[in-house]
Amino acid sequence: MKRYQxxxxxxLSVMMLLLYLPIVLVVVYSFxxxxxxxxxxxxxxxxxxLLFRDQAMFEALKNSVILALSSSLLAAVIGTLAAVxxxxxxxxxxxxxxxVSMLPIMIPEIILGMVFMAYFAMLGLRFGMLTLVxxxxxxxxxxxxxxxxxxxxxxxxxxxxxxxDLGASEVRVLFDITxxxxxxxxxSGTLLSFAMSFDDVIISLFVTGVNVNTxxxxxxxxxKTGVTPEINxxxxxxxxxxxxxxxxxxxxxxSRAVKSQPAAGDDAVKxxxx
Amino acid sequence: xxxxxxxxxxITKSFDDTDVLKGLNLSVKHGEFVTLLGxxxxxxxxxxxxxxxxxxxxxxxxxxxxxDVTNTEPNKRDVNTVFQNYALFPHMNVAQNVAYSLRLKRxxxxxxxxELGGVLSLVQLxxxxxxxxxxxxxxxxxxxxxxxALVNKPCLLLLDEPLGALDLQLRRQxxxxxKTLQKRLGIAFIYIxxxxxxxxxxxxxxxxxxxxxxxxIGSPSQIYNYPRTSFVAQFVGNANIIRGTVLGxxxxxxxxxxxxxxxxTQSAGYHLKPDRDAVFAVRSEHIKLAHCTDEVNGLCARxxxxxxxxxxxxxxxxxxxxxxxxxxxxxxxxxxxxxxxVSVSWDAVHAVPVDVEEVGHGGE
Amino acid sequence: MAGNNSIKGKxxxxxxxxMILPLYLFTLALVAGPLLYMVILSFQTRAExxxxxxxxxxxxxxxxFEPVYLSTFVESFRLAILCTVLIILFGYPFGYLMATLSPxxxxxxxxxxxxxxxxxxxxxxxxxxxxxxANGTLDQVLMGLGIRDTPLKLLYTYPAVVVGMVYALIQFMxxxxxxxxxxxxxxxxxxxxDLGASPVQVFFSITLxxxxxxxxxxxxxxxxxxxxxxFIADILGGNKVVLVGSLIQDxxxxxxxxxxxxxLSVALMLLTTVLIFLYKRITHTTELEGMG
Numbered sequence: 001m002k003r004y005q006x007x008x009x010x011x012l013s014v015m016m017l018l019l020y021l022p023i024v025l026v027v028v029y030s031f032x033x034x035x036x037x038x039x040x041x042x043x044x045x046x047x048x049x050l051l052f053r054d055q056a057m058f059e060a061l062k063n064s065v066i067l068a069l070s071s072s073l074l075a076a077v078i079g080t081l082a083a084v085x086x087x088x089x090x091x092x093x094x095x096x097x098x099x100v101s102m103l104p105i106m107i108p109e110i111i112l113g114m115v116f117m118a119y120f121a122m123l124g125l126r127f128g129m130l131t132l133v134x135x136x137x138x139x140x141x142x143x144x145x146x147x148x149x150x151x152x153x154x155x156x157x158x159x160x161x162x163x164x165d166l167g168a169s170e171v172r173v174l175f176d177i178t179x180x181x182x183x184x185x186x187x188s189g190t191l192l193s194f195a196m197s198f199d200d201v202i203i204s205l206f207v208t209g210v211n212v213n214t215x216x217x218x219x220x221x222x223x224k225t226g227v228t229p230e231i232n233x234x235x236x237x238x239x240x241x242x243x244x245x246x247x248x249x250x251x252x253x254x255s256r257a258v259k260s261q262p263a264a265g266d267d268a269v270k271x272x273x274x
Numbered sequence: 275x276x277x278x279x280x281x282x283x284x285i286t287k288s289f290d291d292t293d294v295l296k297g298l299n300l301s302v303k304h305g306e307f308v309t310l311l312g313x314x315x316x317x318x319x320x321x322x323x324x325x326x327x328x329x330x331x332x333x334x335x336x337x338x339x340x341x342d343v344t345n346t347e348p349n350k351r352d353v354n355t356v357f358q359n360y361a362l363f364p365h366m367n368v369a370q371n372v373a374y375s376l377r378l379k380r381x382x383x384x385x386x387x388x389e390l391g392g393v394l395s396l397v398q399l400x401x402x403x404x405x406x407x408x409x410x411x412x413x414x415x416x417x418x419x420x421x422x423a424l425v426n427k428p429c430l431l432l433l434d435e436p437l438g439a440l441d442l443q444l445r446r447q448x449x450x451x452x453k454t455l456q457k458r459l460g461i462a463f464i465y466i467x468x469x470x471x472x473x474x475x476x477x478x479x480x481x482x483x484x485x486x487x488x489x490x491i492g493s494p495s496q497i498y499n500y501p502r503t504s505f506v507a508q509f510v511g512n513a514n515i516i517r518g519t520v521l522g523x524x525x526x527x528x529x530x531x532x533x534x535x536x537x538x539t540q541s542a543g544y545h546l547k548p549d550r551d552a553v554f555a556v557r558s559e560h561i562k563l564a565h566c567t568d569e570v571n572g573l574c575a576r577x578x579x580x581x582x583x584x585x586x587x588x589x590x591x592x593x594x595x596x597x598x599x600x601x602x603x604x605x606x607x608x609x610x611x612x613x614x615x616v617s618v619s620w621d622a623v624h625a626v627p628v629d630v631e632e633v634g635h636g637g638e
Numbered sequence: 639m640a641g642n643n644s645i646k647g648k649x650x651x652x653x654x655x656x657m658i659l660p661l662y663l664f665t666l667a668l669v670a671g672p673l674l675y676m677v678i679l680s681f682q683t684r685a686e687x688x689x690x691x692x693x694x695x696x697x698x699x700x701x702x703f704e705p706v707y708l709s710t711f712v713e714s715f716r717l718a719i720l721c722t723v724l725i726i727l728f729g730y731p732f733g734y735l736m737a738t739l740s741p742x743x744x745x746x747x748x749x750x751x752x753x754x755x756x757x758x759x760x761x762x763x764x765x766x767x768x769x770x771x772a773n774g775t776l777d778q779v780l781m782g783l784g785i786r787d788t789p790l791k792l793l794y795t796y797p798a799v800v801v802g803m804v805y806a807l808i809q810f811m812x813x814x815x816x817x818x819x820x821x822x823x824x825x826x827x828x829x830x831x832d833l834g835a836s837p838v839q840v841f842f843s844i845t846l847x848x849x850x851x852x853x854x855x856x857x858x859x860x861x862x863x864x865x866x867x868x869f870i871a872d873i874l875g876g877n878k879v880v881l882v883g884s885l886i887q888d889x890x891x892x893x894x895x896x897x898x899x900x901x902l903s904v905a906l907m908l909l910t911t912v913l914i915f916l917y918k919r920i921t922h923t924t925e926l927e928g929m930g
């Protein structure tokens with residue numbers, strides 16, 4: 001196996017390079033003086049300037065943030081409550097409801113978008129932020145539900161029972177015991193939902209109103225029409241934000257892992273200290 | 275106020291088509307220390323959970339201080355549990371854990387502080403208020419669990435093998451502490467263990483449990499000296515189970531024929547019918563051995579094994595009819611060697627009938 | 639709370655029902671409802687101009703079998719298969735090799751993988767436009783090295799779409815294979831070598847079989863989306879590459895033939911369901927085989 005180590009590194013490096021190539025290009029050309037990407041005109045921040053003065057872009061960004069926040073939070077509430085509830089009561093309909101609620105991430109996005117569009121039209125809803133939030137929440141819930149459920153499986157049942165034994169109602173158990181211990185899972189599920197919602201193009205295209213633009217939609221439509229390096233600048237900014245998020249969440253993950261480890265020290269030593 | 279703090283009436287419970295509890299009846303008095311003793315899987319934890327309200331029985335009633343609480347939720351019962359794995363809330367420190375139930379009851383700050391201090395002193399953990407469960411040793415966690423359950427001043431405390439995870443020395447120490455604590459507080463304890471020593475040391479009464487049924491309920495000395503079944507006799511302490519035919523009974527003595535020897539046993543309150551087979555239990559430490567020269571005596575046996583087990587010397591002897599009996603002695607050696615002929619005997623009072631079919635009285 | 643409800647003999651309070659209620663309601667109203675409506679819609683007739691007429695018909699489904707539409711399905715299918723094969727070829731080794739790294743490197747590579755994963759798919763797509771467009775990066779490299787004289791106009795071609803799709807989905811395969819390969823007991827491979835097997839034999843008899851779950855779930859995670867990712871084809875392929883996804887969008891947005899679009903969608907979903915079902919069957923058999 002050691003023989004192939006060099007080969008392994010080579011292969012992985014090449015693949016990594018290819019993986020990052022488009023991203024790197026986008027970033028590099030965002031600093032390009034020239035408007036045409038094939039010509040390097042020199043280092044320039046003009047596209048960033050243009051970006052920050054672009055009102056429509058900020059409008060779209062604002063919409064995306066509001067949308068992602070609302071959907072992920074709503075999904076977090078619905079998904080977490082359901083995951084917790086289902087560990088205690090398991091009606092026969094549980095399997096069915098679980099399956100159906102997962103469908104939004106199993107169905108190809110184009111179909112989902114179309115389905116929502118037709119449905120909302122039939123209901124007579126006005127296309128805009130409301131329809132966006134409803135649709136996004138639908139595909140965010142599975143992420144929250146699955147993340148929380150996975151964490152719940154490993155959780156100690158007797159903690160809830162101890163709380164009940166000491167006088168806590170089910171609601172109190174939820175708030176005092178379950179939720180605090182679930183916090184990391186809820187958070188990561190919500191982050192995941194946020195990212196999924198923020199990045200969504202297809203579904204948003206279908207269920208958005210005429211005046212409501214989300215960031216991905218704006219980028220997409222601009223890509224289809226004429227491409228200005230302003231897009232590069234925008235992409236670079238978003239990339240920077242993503243990098244920070246990834247870094248942030250990995251730090252969080254590591255610190256939680258350390259905290260939940262019981263003190264591994266010598267029991268004997270502790271006995272002496274008693 | 276009812277005489278009994280707890281009453282179980284005909285409790286049955288099954289899980290997935292298996293009968294786990296098959297009709298349990300028990301009364302526990304105020305301030306009593308009762309132990310549920312049995313090996314794993316016999317249903318003792320399930321029984322405890324039903325008393326706590328964490329499970330509901332299929333049939334039967336649970337009465338606390340005379341009131342039917344069978345359908346009452348666990349948080350509404352004046353019963354608290356010390357869980358086997360302690361179940362301390364990992365995200366709360368010692369003080370928060372112990373005071374949890376008081377906060378639920380919305381007690382004011384002074385009350386909580388006072389009670390907290392009191393109960394922590396009781397378990398000798400004063401000063402540990404700010405520690406997190408992950409920073410505690412097994413013994414300390416267990417005390418926190420006890421303190422948390424006691425701070426409520428329940429009328430009944432349930433303890434599910436609380437000392438199981440501790441090492442031997444610590445266990446012995448905690449046994450004494452728990453017993454003292456219980457006497458001081460005057461709270462009824464229902465204690466689960468599979469360790470018969472623990473049960474004998476701590477209890478006012480022991481409930482020997484087997485396969486979902488209460489095999490025998492009695493004080494430690496009743497259980498030990500007057501076991502009702504061969505199971506109880508062998509589960510608590512070491513006993514020899516001997517079969518024979520009843521010849522006759524007079525007052526408190528019974529004459530029994532074993533092989534071609536006649537021995538005497540006590541009646542233990544039973545009325546045994548003659549010409550019927552009967553089973554007796556004689557504890558290993560009550561088996562008397564003496565040098566035997568003539569093999570004619572029916573209870574003459576050959577020593578087959580000498581070994582040390584459970585802190586005592588075990589001597590296994592084999593009778594003419596291939597039956598084996600075990601005698602136990604203190605010390606590490608005895609005057610008999612393997613292969614020697616010995617005569618086996620016992621004092622009548624130490625031979626107790628077991629597995630008697632009639633409705634007998636077990637012990638005085 | 640007077641709760642005497644119990645399910646399976648455990649006493650609990652009413653509030654638990656309230657916890658699962660939101661999910662029930664939401665799923666009913668916003669997942670089951672729309673899907674049901676779509677199925678109903680697929681059986682209805684298109685009215686003149688806008689809207690639909692409430693007239694039951696299976697014409698929409700029959701229409702699917704028209705050669706022009708059927709060919710789109712076939713095309714999408716072919717593209718999906720092609721992409722999946724390429725993804726397996728490039729992604730499987732990556733995932734497997736990643737699992738052979740030391741723990742330190744594993745974490746680093748994972749971190750490096752996460753960044754493109756979290757980066758908006760559009761951004762990454764845009765990068766490929768830069769590469770492929772006339773006089774884009776690819777051309778510059780090729781012409782710079784003297785391999786070609788004229789720009790290779792790869793944008794708006796089939797290969798560009800393939801590359802785009804592979805790129806977008808390969809991470810799922812990598813992660814899938816990795817999670818399977820990570821649990822691999824490498825001492826098994828050494829034992830096989832010790833017993834005389836050549837590296838190729840070791841791979842096919844042991845490695846592949848044991849990483850099959852990861853491979854198969856990777857296939858599912860890539861094949862099914864590739865049937866529907868129309869916007870990649872849209873951007874990288876323009877009008878030249880027509881997929882089912884684009885077709886559905888066309889019918890909906892341009893032709894306003896909602897019932898037909900619905901029928902197409904139902905057909906697509908049925909197709910993917912069948913595939914998932916087949917996949918489950920195969921994995922079940924593979925598991926049984928693996929135990930032999």
